[in-house]
Amino acid sequence: MIMIKKILLTGVSCFGFLFLLNCEQSRLTASEIVTNACEAHGGLDKWQQLKTLEFNKSTALFFDDGSVESDVNQSQSFTFSSKPNYRIAFKQDTSTISLIYDNGYVHKRVNGFVESDSTQLESAKSSLMAALYVISQPFALLDDAVELTRVDDLEIDGKSLYAVRARYPDDGPDSDKWTYYFDQNDFTLLFNKVELTDHTSWIENLTFDDYTGIKFNAHRTSYRLDEDGNKTYLRAEYYYRNFKATYR
Numbered sequence: 001m002i003m004i005k006k007i008l009l010t011g012v013s014c015f016g017f018l019f020l021l022n023c024e025q026s027r028l029t030a031s032e033i034v035t036n037a038c039e040a041h042g043g044l045d046k047w048q049q050l051k052t053l054e055f056n057k058s059t060a061l062f063f064d065d066g067s068v069e070s071d072v073n074q075s076q077s078f079t080f081s082s083k084p085n086y087r088i089a090f091k092q093d094t095s096t097i098s099l100i101y102d103n104g105y106v107h108k109r110v111n112g113f114v115e116s117d118s119t120q121l122e123s124a125k126s127s128l129m130a131a132l133y134v135i136s137q138p139f140a141l142l143d144d145a146v147e148l149t150r151v152d153d154l155e156i157d158g159k160s161l162y163a164v165r166a167r168y169p170d171d172g173p174d175s176d177k178w179t180y181y182f183d184q185n186d187f188t189l190l191f192n193k194v195e196l197t198d199h200t201s202w203i204e205n206l207t208f209d210d211y212t213g214i215k216f217n218a219h220r221t222s223y224r225l226d227e228d229g230n231k232t233y234l235r236a237e238y239y240y241r242n243f244k245a246t247y248r
Contacts (some may be wrong), residue, residue, distance in 0.1 A: 030148035030164045033182055037138040040187040042214035047139040049247045050214070053078045056241045064224075064233045076131055086128050099124040135216065138180065138189045145169050151179065160184040161191065188215070193225075200225040201235065212245035 028036075038044045054077035061069040072090055079085040083103040090097055100107040108115035108124040115121065133140065141148065147167040154161045161181040168175070174197050181191035192203040202223045209218040222236040 028150070028162070030150040031142070033150065033162045033164055033187065034138055034141045034148060034180075036187040037182050037189055038142060040215070041138060041189065042210065044139060044142065046213055046247075050080055050245060051248050052080070052246045053135070053212075053243070054245075055216070055243045058239045058241075060237045062234050062236065066233070076135070078132065078135070086132055088128060088131055099128055101125065101128045137192075138182075141166055141180065153184075154181055156181075156191070159190070162187075200229075202231065209240065209243050212243050214245070216240060216243060 035044075038047070041047075054075070057074045057076055058072070059074070060071045063069050072092070074088055074090040077085075077087045084101070085103065086101040088099040095110050096112075098107075098109040100109075106121050106125040106128070108120055115124075140146070141164070145168065149165045149167070151163045151165050154163055160183075162184055163179055163181050165177070165179045177195040179193045179195075180189055181193070182188065183190050188205075188208075190205055192205075194201050194203070202225050204221050204223075205217050205219075206221060207217075207219040208215045210216070217238070218240050220238040220240075221234060222238075223231040224233055224235050226232050
C-alpha cells in the first residue's frame with residue numbers, strides 16, 4: 001500500500017510539474033522566446049560586443065528538376081562601429097565583384113572598375129542588407145522597431161517548436177512575411193518561413209558553428225512550398241565556414 005501511495009503521489013507530482021511546465025511555455029511572450037533564443041545563440045551582450053565578423057559563404061541554387069542553376073562562393077565581412085562597413089566579394093563568370101557599404105554609402109566594383117548605375121547600386125545595397133539581416137538572427141529580432149507576435153506552436157519530426165512572426169516598420173501588403181521557429185527545449189532557431197508574393201520558402205538551419213562564442217548557422221537549406229505547405233523541391237543550399245570575430 002505504501003509503495004502504491006508513493007507511485008500515485010509521484011504520478012500526481014509529475015503531472016503537476018508537466019502541467020506547470022506547459023503553463024509556463026504557453027505564457028511565454030514572443031519577446032521572451034526571442035530573448036531566450038539570443039541567450040541560446042551566445043547571448044545578446046556577446047553580440048553587442050562584436051566588433052568585426054568575417055566568414056566564407058557558398059550558395060548553390062537549384063532548378064525544380066534538381067539541376068544546378070548557380071554555385072557562388074563569397075567572402076563576407078562586417079565591421080560594427082559608429083561608421084559601419086560591410087563587404088561582400090565574389091566571382092561571377094569571369095568577373096570579380098565587390099559590394100561595399102561604408103558608413104551609409106554603397107559602392108560596387110567589377111574587376112576594379114567603379115559601377116555608377118543607380119539600379120546596380122540599389123541592388124548592391126539590397127544584397128548587403130540581406131546578408132546583414134541573415135547573419136544577425138536571432139539578435140536583430142529584438143530591435144525595438146520589430147513587432148513580434150507569437151503564433152501557433154509547431155511540431156516537426158518530434159520536435160516541439162515555438163513560432164514567432166516578425167513585422168517591420170516599412171512592411172506593406174506585398175512585403176515578405178517572416179516566421180521564426182525555435183526549439184522549445186533549448187530555444188535554438190531551427191527553421192524560418194518566408195512568404196513572398198509569388199512563393200513561400202521553408203528554411204532549415206541544419207548545423208551551427210560556435211567557434212567565435214556566438215552560434216552562427218553553418219549549413220542551411222531552403223525549400224519551395226506548395227499552397228498546402230508541403231515541400232516541392234530544394235531551391236538553395238548554403239554553407240558558412242571559417243568564422244573569425246573580434247570583440248570590443
